[in-house]
Amino acid sequence: xxxxxxxxxxxxxxxxxxxxxxxxxxxxxxxxxxxxxxxxxxxxxxxxxxxxxxxxxxxxxxxxxxxxxxxxxxxxxxxxxxxxxxxxxxxxxxxxxxxxxxxxxxxxxxxxxxxxxxxxxxxxxxxxxxxxxxxxxxxxxxxxxxxxxxxxxxxxxxxxxxxxxxxxxxxxxxxxxxxxxxxxxxxxxxxxxxxxxxxxxxxxxxxxxxxxxxxxxxxxxxxxxxxxxxxxxxxxxxxxxxxxxxxxxxxxxxxxxxxxxxxxxxxxxxxxxxxxxxxxxxxxxxxxxxxxxxxxxxxxxxxxxxxxxxxxxxxxxxxxxxxxxxxxxxxxxxxxxxxxxxxxxxxxxxxxxxxxxxxxxxxxxx
Numbered sequence: 503x504x505x506x507x508x509x510x511x512x513x514x515x516x517x518x519x520x521x522x523x524x525x526x527x528x529x530x531x532x533x534x535x536x537x538x539x540x541x542x543x544x545x546x547x548x549x550x551x552x553x554x555x556x557x558x559x560x561x562x563x564x565x566x567x568x569x570x571x572x573x574x575x576x577x578x579x580x581x582x583x584x585x586x587x588x589x590x591x592x593x594x595x596x597x598x599x600x601x602x603x604x605x606x607x608x609x610x611x612x613x614x615x616x617x618x619x620x621x622x623x624x625x626x627x628x629x630x631x632x633x634x635x636x637x638x639x640x641x642x643x644x645x646x647x648x649x650x651x652x653x654x655x656x657x658x659x660x661x662x663x664x665x666x667x668x669x670x671x672x673x674x675x676x677x678x679x680x681x682x683x684x685x686x687x688x689x690x691x692x693x694x695x696x697x698x699x700x701x702x703x704x705x706x707x708x709x710x711x712x713x714x715x716x717x718x719x720x721x722x723x724x725x726x727x728x729x730x731x732x733x734x735x736x737x738x739x740x741x742x743x744x745x746x747x748x749x750x751x752x753x754x755x756x757x758x759x760x761x762x763x764x765x766x767x768x769x770x771x772x773x774x775x776x777x778x779x780x781x782x783x784x785x786x787x788x789x790x791x792x793x794x795x796x797x798x799x800x801x802x803x804x805x806x807x808x809x810x811x812x813x814x815x816x817x818x819x820x821x822x823x824x825x826x827x828x829x830x831x832x833x834x835x836x837x838x839x840x841x842x843x844x845x846x847x848x849x850x851x852x853x854x855x856x857x858x859x860x861x862x863x864x865x866x867x868x
Contacts, residue, residue, distance in 0.1 A: 508729070508730050508731075508732045508735065508737060509730070509735065509737060509762070509764075511729060511730070512725055512726060512729060512730040512737055512764075512765050513763050513764060513765060513767070513768045514768070515725045515729065515765075516722075516725065516764075516765040516766070516767075516768035516769045516772065517768040517769070517771055517772040517775075518772065519718055519721060519722055519725070519742075519769060519772065520768060520769035520770065520771060520772020520773045520774075520775070520776060521772040521773075521775055521776035521779070522714070522718060522772075522776060523609070523715060523718055523742065523769070523772070523773050523776060524612065524613055524616055524772060524773035524774060524775065524776025524777035524778075524780065525776035525777065525779060525780040526710070526711055526714045526715055526776075527609060527610070527613045527711065527715065527773070527777065528613050528616065528617055528776070528777040528780040528781055528786070529707075529711075529780050529784065530552070530707040530708065530710055530711030530714075531549070531707065531711070532549070532552060532553075532556075532708075532711035532712070532715055533549060533606060533607070533610045533613075534553050534601075534607050534609075534610070534819035534820070534823060535601045535602065535605065535606050535607045535610060535819070535845060536549055536606070536610070537549035537550040537552065537553045538550065538842065538845040538846060538849065539602075539849060542846060542849045542850075543849070543853075547699065547702070548699075548701060548702050548705050548708045549708060551695070551696045551699060551702045551708065551712070552702075552705075552708035552709070552711050552712040553712065553819075553823070553824075554692050554695060554696050554712075555692070555693075555696050555708075555709065555712030555713065555716060556711075556712045556713075556715045556716035556719075556824050557692060557716065557823065557824050557827045557828070558688075558689045558692040558693055558696065558716065559712065559713055559716025559717055559719075560716040560717075560719035560720060560824050560825065560827065560828035561685060561688060561689045561692075561827065561828050561830065562685070562689055563716070563717060563719065563720030563721075563828070564719060564720045564723055564741075564828035564829065565681065565685045565828070565830070566720070567720055567723055567724060567727075568681075569678070569681060569682075572724065572727075572728060573723045573724060573727035573728060573739065574727070574739070575665075575723070575739075575828075575829045576662075576663055576665070577727075577739050578739050578740070578741075578829055579740075579816060580664075580816065580817075580822075580825075580826045580829045580831040580833060580834055581663040581664055581665050581829055581831050582663065582664070583655065583656040583657040583661065583662060583663050583664065584649075584653045584654070584655060584656070585653065585654040585656055585664045585832065585833055586649050586652065586653045586654075586816070586833065587652065587653075587654060587833070587836060588648060588649075588651075588652035588653075589645065589648055589649055589652065589653075589814040589815065589816075590814070590815050590816065590822075590833050590836045590837045590840065591836055591837075591840045592648075592811075592814055592815075592840075593810070593811040593812065593813065593814025593815030593816070593837070593840070594811065594815045594822070594836065594837040594838070594839070594840025594841040594843075594844060595811070595840045595841075595843060595844035595847075596807050596808075596810055596811025596814065596815075596844065597745075597807070597808050597811030597812045597815055597818060597819075597841055597844060598811075598840065598841040598842065598843060598844020598845035598846075598847070598848060599807060599811075599844040599845070599847060599848040599851070600803075600804045600805070600806070600807030600808035600809075600810075600811055600844075600848075601804065601808055601819070601845060601848070602804070602845055602848025602849055602851070602852055603800050603801065603803055603804025603805075603807065603848065603852075604621075604625045604800075604801050604804035604805055604808065605621075605801075606622075606625075607744075607808070607818050607819040607820070608629065608744035608745050608748065608808065608812065608818040608819070608820065608821075609742075609744050609773065609818070609819070609820050611625045611626055611629065611805075612626070612744065612748075612770060612773045612774050612777065613773060613774075613777040614777075615774055615777070616773070616774040616775065616776065616777025616778035616780075616781060617777050617778065617780075617781035617786060617787055617788065618781065618787045618788050618789045618790060619788075619789075619790045620789060620790060620791045620792075621790060621791065621792055621797075621798075621801050624792075624798065624801055624802060624805065625801050625802075625804065625805040625808075626748060626752075626805070627752070627805070628801075628802050628804075628805030628806045628809065629745065629748055629749075629805040629806070629808050629809040629812075630748040630749040630751065630752040630809065631749065631752065631806075631809065632749075632805070632806040632807075632808075632809030632810050633745050633746055633748060633749035633808075633809035633810070633812060633813050634746075634749030634750070634752065634753060634809075635809070635810075636809065636810045636813040636814065637746055637749060637813050641810065645813065645814055648814075663831075664831050664832045664833050665829065665830050665831055665832070666684045666688075666830045666831075666832060666835075667680040667681040667683075667684045667830060668680075669832070670683065670684060681830075684830055685830070688830065696712075715820075715824070716824065718742060719741050719742055719824055719825050719828050720741075720828065722740070722741035722742055722765075722769075722825075723739065723741050723828075725765070726738065726739050726740050726741070726765055727739045730765070737764075737765070740765055740766065741825040741828070742769065742820050742821065742824065742825050743766065743817045743818065743820060743821025743822075743825055744769075744770065744773075744812075744818050744820055744821060745808065745809060745812030745813055745817065745818050745821060746766065746812070746813060747766030747767055747769060747770050748770055748809075749809065749813075750764070750766060750767055751766075751767045751770045751771070754767050811844075815837045815840065815841070816833065816837065817834075817837060818841075819838075819841055822834045822837035822838060822841070823837070823838045823841060826838075846864065847860055847861075847864055848860075850863040850864055
């Protein structure tokens, strides 16, 4: 029996993991943009806590893989010694604002697409096209110029990577001890915030969604880093992220002949399919279209902004907010905070209808 090539196996497993992610997010209503919206407008923090639970679980699982030597997270894109603080902050702000225009981040857009939302077709196209433009196309040059001008070369200062344990190690703490301390502090703090709420403890759907989606991140690290390991045809170490892979998926569909499918592309397809199966089986599949031209324009602009911002920030609410955070990268912390602020500003913009009003609402001391 002929052995299955590593690339094919990893791609198949990526689709399976994507199906689980899509079905879970659809069934539990896991939505990071919705989490911010619930907290801002209704004072309901349950979905936000589900997001934080996913981060905490992802950190524990991913760091266990790293500390046992199963996967070397230092080879991921999040822990490079080039700290692109400017692109991360600007990109995070853009992505956070853009997702409020579309009513959902990258993963929620795919989940909605699978559940019959035709608005998401337009968002996916604009997100993917502008993401690829920023990655390798028309706006890519501006991104590269910004990175060259603003990136901080940590190696030049004797710092190996941008991981929080590495920075703690500068105080003389052994790396292994520093990592345990950071994991305990970050994950422990998150678990305290999450489960101190009796409302959240009673919400089985939010707990289930946070645990499953968080656990999928280290599983994906294992798939690409262990199952996909090959000295001759190495597969990049990666986990869940949705901005660049959406752009790559669109390119793959347009240039199937000669193109190579990868983990990210199959995850995108799996999320859509998993959401479709879940929505159909639960009777929640609904075809939904734009209400008017303004609604369509808002989704188009939001998708474009998310595509640009997501690439600049090296990820979205999942790519940086969960996967990146699982590596304990400082850049991921900057991205997450920027996305949160951009989302909050976007909420206030939608509420007021003007940038001036949103600015006053966010920064006014009254």
